[in-house]
């Protein structure tokens with residue numbers, strides 16, 4: 001069940017722009033208004049778009065609405081990992097909230113409480129904050145991602161933020177940026193002097209999961225074609241098999257995707273590949289059941305993890321990881337770092353035969369991989 005019908009640019013799901021009054025005159029706001037050609041409503045300084053219905057039932061209609069506003073909090077923060085599971089010490093650059101695509105398992109449904117999308121247009125403040133963080137710790141190496149509270153590229157044809165970020169990162173020796181997406185909006189990345197400081201990453205899954213549970217995302221073939229083009233433009237790549245979901249024929253499904261991945265993309269261009277089995281906040285199950293009544297995967301058996309999230313039993317996680325790792329090892333370049341996102345040492349040892357601490361820790365392993373060295 002390899003989906004072949006393309007939705008196209010997910011930004012076309014946005015049908016209405018809302019602009020916070022105090023941002024109306026910002027150049028970034030004016031550029032987005034001009035590119036979008038959509039009806040615009042100006043809202044008061046702290047006003048919000050009026051979307052009918054209650055959250056989260058109104059998320060489907062809320063995703064038609066994009067609010068351009070100021071980020072009043074910090075742009076730059078550590079990723080919220082937990083002590084119990086190995087985290088990779090990632091830094092989140094918060095460019096906006098929510099996403100025009102709609103994955104059944106999307107954790108944002110349970111994290112956020114607003115149905116609309118937002119994009120922060122005070123980007124001069126964003127770059128000032130980045131300058132300050134990177135200048136304050138010149139000896140530290142930062143891996144930065146914009147794909148934590150939104151998709152890194154889903155709105156890029158409207159915002160053009162990626163080209164500014166890539167150009168900025170090209171001048172920074174102590175950081176790399178990962179742009180993570182399920183769209184193929186890569187047009188703005190072409191012809192940039194990125195100097196290897198930006199990686200372009202895609203989440204991948206088994207074809208039936210992509211087709212059934214990832215609404216308005218790019219097809220597998222589209223994602224891999226886009227990745228191949230980015231590799232031709234000299235970008236390093238990354239892939240995330242996350243969330244890995246048990247379903248009928250999962251072995252064949254993940255093997256199919258991995259076969260296609262390495263047929264499309266040069267193995268040596270891939271800096272890292274992460275694996276993460278499905279985990280979710282208990283509240284997400286109810287939200288997804290209401291919004292996507294035909295989805296069944298939340299009705300499997302799970303245990304409560306130490307971080308309050310539900311996970312598959314350890315034996316199931318190990319079996320899934322060992323199988324998928326076996327497929328990856330048939331093709332993966334020895335310098336590609338294959339790692340777990342949020343797993344414990346027991347699972348690391350059982351699947352990889354070592355724990356990150358024995359290789360200097362997961363952050364150091366990934367830092368070595370992005371520098372072109374052996375990660376483990």
Ligand code: SF4
Pocket residue numbers: 098099100101102103105106107108149150151182217
């Ligand atoms: S693409 Fe990512 S951010 Fe968007 S709905 Fe899917 S999981 Fe959520």
